[in-house]
Amino acid sequence: MDLGLTALELARIQFAFTVSFHIIFPATSIGLACFLAVLEWKWLRSHNPIYQDLYKYWLKIFAVTFGMGVVSGVVMSYQFGTNWSEFSRIAGSITGPLLTYEVLSAFFLEAGFLGIMLFGWGRVSEKAHFFATFMVAIGTCISMFWILSSNSWMQTPQGFSIEDGIIVPQDWFAIVFNPSFPYRFAHMAVAAFLVSALVIAATAAWHLIRGRRDELVKKSFSMAMWMILFAAPAQVLIGDHHGLNTLKYQPAKLAAMEGHWETNVDEPMPLYLFGIPDMQEETTKYAVGIPYLGSLILTHSLDGEVKGLKEFAPEDRPNSTLVFWSFRIMVGLGTLMVLLAVVGLWLRKKERIYENKWFHKFALIMGPTGYIALLAGWFTTEIGRQPWVVYGVLRTEDALSNVSANQVGITLIIFVLVYTVVFGTGIYYILKLMYKGPQFIHTPVEEQGGVGHFRTPMRPLSAVEDSLETKDQTKGE
Numbered sequence: 001m002d003l004g005l006t007a008l009e010l011a012r013i014q015f016a017f018t019v020s021f022h023i024i025f026p027a028t029s030i031g032l033a034c035f036l037a038v039l040e041w042k043w044l045r046s047h048n049p050i051y052q053d054l055y056k057y058w059l060k061i062f063a064v065t066f067g068m069g070v071v072s073g074v075v076m077s078y079q080f081g082t083n084w085s086e087f088s089r090i091a092g093s094i095t096g097p098l099l100t101y102e103v104l105s106a107f108f109l110e111a112g113f114l115g116i117m118l119f120g121w122g123r124v125s126e127k128a129h130f131f132a133t134f135m136v137a138i139g140t141c142i143s144m145f146w147i148l149s150s151n152s153w154m155q156t157p158q159g160f161s162i163e164d165g166i167i168v169p170q171d172w173f174a175i176v177f178n179p180s181f182p183y184r185f186a187h188m189a190v191a192a193f194l195v196s197a198l199v200i201a202a203t204a205a206w207h208l209i210r211g212r213r214d215e216l217v218k219k220s221f222s223m224a225m226w227m228i229l230f231a232a233p234a235q236v237l238i239g240d241h242h243g244l245n246t247l248k249y250q251p252a253k254l255a256a257m258e259g260h261w262e263t264n265v266d267e268p269m270p271l272y273l274f275g276i277p278d279m280q281e282e283t284t285k286y287a288v289g290i291p292y293l294g295s296l297i298l299t300h301s302l303d304g305e306v307k308g309l310k311e312f313a314p315e316d317r318p319n320s321t322l323v324f325w326s327f328r329i330m331v332g333l334g335t336l337m338v339l340l341a342v343v344g345l346w347l348r349k350k351e352r353i354y355e356n357k358w359f360h361k362f363a364l365i366m367g368p369t370g371y372i373a374l375l376a377g378w379f380t381t382e383i384g385r386q387p388w389v390v391y392g393v394l395r396t397e398d399a400l401s402n403v404s405a406n407q408v409g410i411t412l413i414i415f416v417l418v419y420t421v422v423f424g425t426g427i428y429y430i431l432k433l434m435y436k437g438p439q440f441i442h443t444p445v446e447e448q449g450g451v452g453h454f455r456t457p458m459r460p461l462s463a464v465e466d467s468l469e470t471k472d473q474t475k476g477e
Contacts, residue, residue, distance in 0.1 A: 008400050010408040011083040014415060016382070018076045021419055023378060024371050025069030030144055030189070031196025032062040033137040035223075036117075040130045049441070050215050056121075057216075057438035058200075061430055063118055066110075068426045075415075083408060084389075087399035091167045091390055094160060094175060095150050102146035110139035141189070148188055152181035154390050155381070156249045167393065179249055183242040184381075190235045191377065194337060195370035197227035202367025203434045205360040216438040218354055221363075225344040225353070232337040239334070240297070247298055247306065250391060253384035255309045256320035257327045258294060259284035262308040269294035269306050273328075277320035282310060284324075316387065323384045330376040333369045340366050 005013070036055055043051035077099070080088045088096070116124060116132035124132075159174030160167050169175055204221035247254045255261075259277040260269065261284065270289030277284045295304040309317050340362060347353040389396045 005405060005409070007403050007405040007408050008397055010405055010412055011079075011400060011403070012396070014083065014408060014412045015076070015079055016379075017412070017415060017419075018072065018079065019378070019382075020375055021423060022069065022072035022076050023374065024195075025065045025072060026140070026144070027188075027192045027195045027371075027374055028065040028199065029062055029069050030140040030192040031194075032058055032065065033133075033140045034193070035196060035200065035227075036062060037130075037133050037137040038223075040133050044126060044130055050219055053216055053441050054220060054438055056441065057433075059118065061433055064426055064430055066114070068423055070107075072419075072423070081401075082411075083401050083403060084399050085401040087389055087394065090165065090394055090399070091154075094153060094167055094169050097169075098146055098150040098153070098176070102143055102150075106139045106143035106146065109142065110136050113139070144188060144192070145185060148185045149176045149178070149181055152184045153178045155184070155385055156180040157390050157393055162393075167390070180242075180245055183238065183245050186238045187235070187242050187377075190231050190238060191370070191374050193227055194231045194235060195374055197224045197231060198337070198367055198370040199434075200224040201228065201363045202365075203437065205363035205367075206434070207437045208354060208360045209357060209364065212437070213354060214440070216440065220438065221354070222348075225341070225348070225363075228337060229341040229345055232334065232341045235334060236338065239331075243298060244300075250384070251307045252309065252312045252316060253318055253323070254298070255307055255312075256318045256323040256384055257380060258298070258306070259287065259320055259324045260294070260306060260308050261310050263311055264295065264303075264305060264308075266303065266305075268292040268296075268303050269298070271297060272324075275324065277324050279317070279320060284320075318384045318386045323380055326376045326379040326383070330373045330380060333373040333376070336366065336369065337373075 036058060039051045039055040039058070042048070043055065080092075080095075113132040113135040116129065117136050120129045120132060153175055156179040158178050159169065159171035161170050162168070200220055201224035204217050204224065207217045208221065243254070246257075256277075258269075259272050259275050261282055268291060270287075270291050271293035272284060272287050272289040275284040275287035275289075292302050295306065296302055298304060298306050309320060343359060343362070344353060347356055347359055353359070385391055387396055388394065389399045
């Protein structure tokens with residue numbers, strides 16, 4: 001079977017496909033886990049059943065996304081041995097321990113408390129259950145910490161030496177807290193909160209459009225909009241500092257993101273809003289730019305110097321055509337998120353946030369944009385790093401296993417088919433839950449299974465209709 005692509009190209013496509021599927025689930029579960037912790041904390045303080053009902057509803061969606069995130073992550077990690085064994089051989093002494101720390105400190109923590117979080121209602125005390133929820137939320141953030149540390153080290157490597165062609169760790173503090181890690185960790189964390197907040201807001205907006213005005217829907221919408229109001233502007237600020245870091249440590253990536261070919265010596269650099277970078281002709285065609293703005297944003301001065309792509313050898317340049325547009329998709333959607341937050345604040349002040357259908361439609365449309373911006377950001381980061389898998393140290397082509405194009409092509413096709421069926425089913429179930437929306441429970445305490453909690457079904461990931469069940473079975477049944 002000849003797909004007309006090399007083994008290297010197919011291996012990169014396969015990893016891009018699996019990581020793109022994977023990243024949307026952890027991003028959702030990180031945000032939802034923290035949202036669930038807030039809901040249960042507010043319920044413990046007020047015993048307002050609205051928070052309890054919302055917790056039970058979003059817990060099901062969290063469980064599905066968490067499970068799919070774990071499965072897709074395991075599949076992705078196996079590719080380090082199948083397609084990228086040379087990367088594992090050369091850089092495994094650093095990336096291996098970092099991923100091990102993630103498993104030991106985060107995955108075990110999540111797995112240890114997840115069962116209590118999902119099935120502990122009525123079986124443990126209120127505080128014990130909240131502690132389990134809190135530990136799962138902390139675990140998702142710790143997992144993000146180690147994954148981002150590993151990936152950031154590949155972007156800005158330090159704290160190592162090379163002995164007999166093998167990367168050997170020398171300073172673990174420098175490795176973990178490498179130059180790009182603080183910015184990329186903050187950027188990803190806020191992105192996860194934005195992804196979840198936009199999904200929650202869109203779900204509530206859908207039911208507001210359909211005429212629901214109960215407290216479950218209004219509370220979901222209100223809490224999500226507050227998070228977007230905080231996270232969207234914060235992301236802009238973090239993104240600016242991340243850009244300055246990229247300019248310092250990965251200037252070729254920055255030049256590709258801006259479609260910037262010539263170094264602007266003693267003259268301002270424009271910011272291109274539109275253009276088509278041509279890698280062969282070394283120019284950005286049909287460029288539409290704003291004078292001075294490029295230098296101002298990238299260097300915080302009107303005539304700051306920024307290296308152009310021509311300063312780097314052709315074989316060391318990332319694909320500007322792809323990176324240029326993936327970056328603009330991310331920034332454009334981020335701008336719309338800020339607009340959504342500002343309009344929402346204005347409508348809240350006017351006491352019309354639950355009545356303006358145009359705004360609800362806007363929030364509904366914005367629901368999936370968190371995922372699109374997230375993927376666009378990852379494409380910018382990973383494609384912009386090329387042709388290096390460890391920036392400036394190990395080339396991607398030298399990290400490939402001894403595999404043929406046919407071997408990688410066949411597994412890629414299998415991945416596409418299996419992922420479509422398995423994760424398509426999971427996504428369909430999540431959408432079905434969102435379509436149904438949160439339901440009132442308000443069951444008396446004595447019918448909830450004990451210690452002030454609602455009854456939890458005994459089978460995991462129970463059907464949607466279980467949310468309407470309010471009576472326990474008798475002991476003899």
